[in-house]
Amino acid sequence: MSESVEATGRTLDEAKRAAAAALGVPPEQCDFELLESGAKGLFAKANYKVRATARTAEPADESHPEMAAVEVPVKTPDPRNDGQADAEPEPAEEVAANDEDAQAAAAMVQGVFDAADVEVDAEIASLTGRYINLRLTGPDTGLFVSPRNPVLDSLQYLCNAMYSRLRPGGTRITLDAKEYRQKRTEALEKLAQQVAEQVVSRKQEAVLDALPAHERRIVHRALADFEGVETYSEGEEPSRRVVISPKTQ
Amino acid sequence: MKPDYTNLVKYCVERLVDEPDSVSVDSRTDRSGAYINVTVAPNDVGKVIGRNGRIVNALRSLVSSVGAKQRQRVYVKVVSD
Numbered sequence: 349m350s351e352s353v354e355a356t357g358r359t360l361d362e363a364k365r366a367a368a369a370a371l372g373v374p375p376e377q378c379d380f381e382l383l384e385s386g387a388k389g390l391f392a393k394a395n396y397k398v399r400a401t402a403r404t405a406e407p408a409d410e411s412h413p414e415m416a417a418v419e420v421p422v423k424t425p426d427p428r429n430d431g432q433a434d435a436e437p438e439p440a441e442e443v444a445a446n447d448e449d450a451q452a453a454a455a456m457v458q459g460v461f462d463a464a465d466v467e468v469d470a471e472i473a474s475l476t477g478r479y480i481n482l483r484l485t486g487p488d489t490g491l492f493v494s495p496r497n498p499v500l501d502s503l504q505y506l507c508n509a510m511y512s513r514l515r516p517g518g519t520r521i522t523l524d525a526k527e528y529r530q531k532r533t534e535a536l537e538k539l540a541q542q543v544a545e546q547v548v549s550r551k552q553e554a555v556l557d558a559l560p561a562h563e564r565r566i567v568h569r570a571l572a573d574f575e576g577v578e579t580y581s582e583g584e585e586p587s588r589r590v591v592i593s594p595k596t597q
Numbered sequence: 598m599k600p601d602y603t604n605l606v607k608y609c610v611e612r613l614v615d616e617p618d619s620v621s622v623d624s625r626t627d628r629s630g631a632y633i634n635v636t637v638a639p640n641d642v643g644k645v646i647g648r649n650g651r652i653v654n655a656l657r658s659l660v661s662s663v664g665a666k667q668r669q670r671v672y673v674k675v676v677s678d
Contacts, residue, residue: 456612459608460605460608460609460659463604463605463607463608463609464602464604464605464659464663465601465604465605466663466666488666491662491663491665491666492659492662498658499658499659499662502654502655502658502659503655503658503659505651505652505655506609506652506655506656506659509613509647509652509655510609510612510613513612513613514612585649586649586651
């Protein structure tokens, strides 16, 4: 009788170790079958999925009774970690924005600025998966971007509400101006690191300020590999906050 | 110089509703600011307001930023009934 389990991990190795641990046998004594690999998605926590089957005839449980007894921390997606929830619900099939989507998005956003009679140009910066990344330039751009100013986020939200009606299908717009997003990402990653270090040294959880969904995701991602802490979000939009807590066990 | 917020509001609202032809936007300006009233088909009111008012608040935030250039306060109201 060969038992088999499925497990996931960020790397193939991690998935194998998790599967072996769940079986209670060392990884060397398992056969692995790769079920899924390299699942895409910005917040892919589980990139690899393997099925492990204990290979040896002798019951592994007896050679390693303690391994079966001890609750082995199997790295499976933590339901409490809402990284997935912060991500947009992934459409069933992979959605990728094409040039036509991007042109329509740029034209629609440009229409907003033209209607407002402000000098801002919306240009296509890049396409990443389902996201159409638009860059705003022009003399009046400053009206919509300033430090800690959510207008850019509001505008992005509004544009997506309009855009999803214009072109249903799951592609989305992101707006950036004056490298705001990039600077913000860097600042958030730095903040996440600093707070995580404090969480580890004080063994106390820390709650960050309320952040919009895509910024929370940056924090979750930044700390996904940080030893000794785990992250999740709590509260309701728009005051949903990331909590960084010391890893239990 | 009097910026035309109605154009902006109309552009956005028309793209949020099922019945763009029923959208009408009028405005009134006094010393305290510009007041924009948006009227849409009864079934479309929710689409303009959004969950927890998110959409109309995003629109207000956008219109206010444009108004800031003229140092003018802008108020957007969705008329229901």
